[in-house]
Amino acid sequence: MQQRIAAHAVQPNLSPLPNVRNIIAVGSGKGGVGKSTTAVNLAVALAQDGARVGLLDADIYGPSIPMMLGLHGRPDSPDGKSIEPLRAHGVVAMSIGLLVDQDTPMIWRGPMATSALSQLLNDTRWGELDYLIVDLPPGTGDIQLTLAQKIPVAGAVIVTTPQDVATLDARKALKMFEKVEVPVLGLVENMAVHVCSHCGHAEHIFGEGGGRRMAEQYGVPLLGSLPLDVAVRELGDSGTPIVTNVEKTATVDSYKSTARRLAIQLSGRPQVARPLSVSLLS
Numbered sequence: 001m002q003q004r005i006a007a008h009a010v011q012p013n014l015s016p017l018p019n020v021r022n023i024i025a026v027g028s029g030k031g032g033v034g035k036s037t038t039a040v041n042l043a044v045a046l047a048q049d050g051a052r053v054g055l056l057d058a059d060i061y062g063p064s065i066p067m068m069l070g071l072h073g074r075p076d077s078p079d080g081k082s083i084e085p086l087r088a089h090g091v092v093a094m095s096i097g098l099l100v101d102q103d104t105p106m107i108w109r110g111p112m113a114t115s116a117l118s119q120l121l122n123d124t125r126w127g128e129l130d131y132l133i134v135d136l137p138p139g140t141g142d143i144q145l146t147l148a149q150k151i152p153v154a155g156a157v158i159v160t161t162p163q164d165v166a167t168l169d170a171r172k173a174l175k176m177f178e179k180v181e182v183p184v185l186g187l188v189e190n191m192a193v194h195v196c197s198h199c200g201h202a203e204h205i206f207g208e209g210g211g212r213r214m215a216e217q218y219g220v221p222l223l224g225s226l227p228l229d230v231a232v233r234e235l236g237d238s239g240t241p242i243v244t245n246v247e248k249t250a251t252v253d254s255y256k257s258t259a260r261r262l263a264i265q266l267s268g269r270p271q272v273a274r275p276l277s278v279s280l281l282s
C-alpha cells in the first residue's frame with residue numbers, strides 16, 4: 001500500500017476535520033495576483049505526485065475554481081444534507097459557484113459568508129484526503145480573519161506578485177495568519193518574469209525580487225517564483241490548468257517544484273495522531 005501523508009498540527013483550539021489530513025489555506029493580501037490560479041495548479045500538481053487532494057473555493061465573492069477546473073453541473077446531494085464534490089484532473093472540488101447561478105452576485109455580509117463556507121467545508125463528502133487546498137477570498141478583512149480562525153489549517157501559503165503594492169498587502173496577510181497561529185508555509189511569487197515568446201527577452205514587468213526580499217525579511221520560505229506566461233491564462237480559462245499540459249515547459253516545471261517545496265515544508269511541521277474527532281464550525 002502507498003505510504004500516505006501524515007496529518008499535521010492545526011491551530012491550538014481546533015481539531016482537524018475527520019478524513020482530511022491537512023488543510024492548506026491559500027491567501028493573498030491583494031486581489032488579482034493569481035491566488036486561484038496558483039491554488040488550482042498546486043492542487044493538481046500534488047495529485048499528480050500521488051496525493052489525494054481536494055480543493056475548496058472559499059472565494060465566495062468571485063468563485064473562479066469551477067471555470068479553472070472545467071467543472072459543470074450541480075453537485076449531487078443524495079441524502080439532502082451532504083454534498084458530493086465534483087472531480088476534475090485528479091482533484092475533488094467544491095465551490096459556491098457550483099451551487100448558485102453564475103450571474104448571481106454574492107451580496108452576503110460577513111457572518112453569512114463565513115457560515116456558508118463552514119457549511120461547504122463540513123457538508124462536502126470529501127472522502128479521505130491528504131491535502132485540502134482552500135482558496136481564500138483576497139484581502140485581510142473580517143471574513144478572511146474569521147476563516148483563518150475557524151478552519152483547522154495545517155498551514156498557509158501567501159501568493160503575491162513582486163510589485164511593492166502587492167508585497168505590502170501580502171505582509172498584512174502574513175501578519176493575519178501569525179495572529180491566529182496559522183504557520184505560514186511559504187510565499188509564492190507569481191508573475192515574476194515574462195519571457196517574450198518571439199525573442200526570448202526576459203522582462204520583470206511587476207519588478208524584480210519582491211517575493212524573495214519579503215521572504216528573507218520575514219524568515220519564511222519562498223516556495224517558488226512563477227513566470228507570467230500567456231499559456232497559464234489561456235489554459236486556466238479553458239478549464240485545463242497548465243500543470244496538466246503534457247508538454248514539459250519551464251512554467252509547468254516551476255509549478256510542480258513549488259508544489260513539492262510546499263509538501264516538504266508541511267512535512268517538517270509537528271504531526272498529530274490520526275484525526276478522529278469532528279470539528280464543528282459555527
Ligand SMILES: Nc1ncnc2c1ncn2[C@@H]1O[C@H](COP(=O)(O)OP(=O)(O)OP(=O)(O)O)[C@@H](O)[C@H]1O
Nearest residue numbers: 031032033034035036037138227228229232233236
Ligand atoms: N502566472 C500567470 N501568467 C499569466 N496569467 C496569469 C498568471 N497567474 C494568473 N494569471 C491570470 O491572471 C488573472 C487573475 O488570476 P486569478 O483569478 O488566479 O487571481 P486571484 O488573485 O485569485 O484573483 P481574485 O483576487 O479575483 O480572486 C487570471 O486571468 C489568470 O488567468
